[in-house]
Amino acid sequence: GESVGLHLPTLSVQEGDNSIINCAYSNSASDYFIWYKQESGKGPQFIIDIRSNMDKRQGQRVTVLLNKTVKHLSLQIAATQPGDSAVYFCAETSNSGYALNFGKGTSLLVTP
Amino acid sequence: DAGVIQSPRHEVTEMGQEVTLRCKPISGHDYLFWYRQTMMRGLELLIYFNNNVPIDDSGMPEDRFSAKMPNASFSTLKIQPSEPRDSAVYFCASSGRVRGRAFFGPGTRLTVL
Numbered sequence: 001g002e003s004v005g006l007h008l009p010t011l012s013v014q015e016g017d018n019s020i021i022n023c024a025y026s027n028s029a030s031d032y033f034i035w036y037k038q039e040s041g042k043g044p045q046f047i048i049d050i051r052s053n054m055d056k057r058q059g060q061r062v063t064v065l066l067n068k069t070v071k072h073l074s075l076q077i078a079a080t081q082p083g084d085s086a087v088y089f090c091a092e093t094s095n096s097g098y099a100l101n102f103g104k105g106t107s108l109l110v111t112p
Numbered sequence: 113d114a115g116v117i118q119s120p121r122h123e124v125t126e127m128g129q130e131v132t133l134r135c136k137p138i139s140g141h142d143y144l145f146w147y148r149q150t151m152m153r154g155l156e157l158l159i160y161f162n163n164n165v166p167i168d169d170s171g172m173p174e175d176r177f178s179a180k181m182p183n184a185s186f187s188t189l190k191i192q193p194s195e196p197r198d199s200a201v202y203f204c205a206s207s208g209r210v211r212g213r214a215f216f217g218p219g220t221r222l223t224v225l
Contacts, residue, residue, distance in 0.1 A: 034212040043116075043203050043216030044155070089155065091212070098143050098211055099168060102155040 008087060010107040019077040021106045023090030026071060030092040034100065035064060035075045038087045044102075047075070047088075077108075085110045116217035118204050124223045130192040133220045136185055137206030145214060146179055146189050147203040155203075161187065194224045 013019045025033070031052040036044035050057045050064045050073075057064050063076040073090050087107050091100040117136040125131055137144045145160040159169040164181045172179070176195070181187040191198055201221050205214040 032212055041218075043205070043219050045216070046213050049212050093212060098162070098207065099145065099157050099160050100212060100214060101157070102147075104154050 008105050008107045010109060012109045012111060013080050015080060015082060015110055015112050017080055019075075019080045019084070019108060019110075021075045021077075021088050021108065023073040023075075023103050023106075024071055025073065025090070025092050025103070027092065027094055027101075028071070029094040031095070032093050033064070033066060033073050034091045034093075035062075035073075036089045036091060036102070037084075038089065038105070040086075044089060080108075080110050082110050082112065084108060116204055116206055116215055118202075118217035118220050120220060121218060122221045122223075124225065125194055126225050127195055128193045129224075130190065131194045131198075131222060131224075133189040133202050133204075133222070135187045135189070135204030135217060137187070137204070138208075138215055139185065141206035141208050141215075143207045143214070144181060144187050145203075145205040145207075146187070147205065147216075148200045149203060149219070150200045158189070191222075194222075196224045198222060199224050 034049040035047040037047050038044040048059045048062050048064050050066050055066050061078045065074045087105045089105045090103045093100055119134045143162055146158040147155050149155045158171045159179045161181045179189045201219045203216050203219045205216040207214040
């Protein structure tokens with residue numbers, strides 16, 4: 001029979017606009033969070049991370065916000081560019097572990 | 113550095129055949145991870161090693177799957193016998209002492225007919 005695929009949430013933004021990608025997690029013991037970007041046909045690539053003792057961290061054109069109260073993580077991309085089109089994954093680890101648990105991903109499509 | 117190297121990039125095999133996927137991590141990295149990606153289940157951790165020792169293999173689906181890391185520069189993931197439901201992209205990743213900053217290889221796309 002036909003298999004049902006996982007439908008990724010998709011965010012479509014215009015070039016130059018800001019993008020916000022959200023992620024919810026469930027493990028209260030999670031103490032470290034990471035965002036990865038996966039372009040078509042490639043492996044995931046590290047973007048930015050944040051520890052649980054912080055609520056905001058900024059990188060180049062990207063900002064990650066962490067709200068531990070509601071177990072929510074977001075990635076903000078400023079002035080989105082066509083090269084930002086990809087699937088974005090949040091990942092977490094806990095108890096000082098090194099193995100990452102990935103979320104389902106969000107597909108970002110940047111239109112000209 | 114060439115990054116994490118995986119081979120083959122594509123593998124098509126028939127059900128029941130043995131499949132061996134290979135990985136060369138980034139030199140100096142202590143951790144090596146095997147992930148599987150499918151549309152149904154997303155990215156799943158299969159197993160990871162620290163200093164060539166398997167630390168957590170709870171993600172390995174069945175006894176048909178096995179992984180080895182005979183030295184710091186080489187790891188294999190073997191499926192024997194393979195089944196159509198094993199079709200997926202298999203990623204190898206490595207990391208150093210910085211948690212979470214794993215470097216992924218390009219993946220091996222496995223198709224089992």
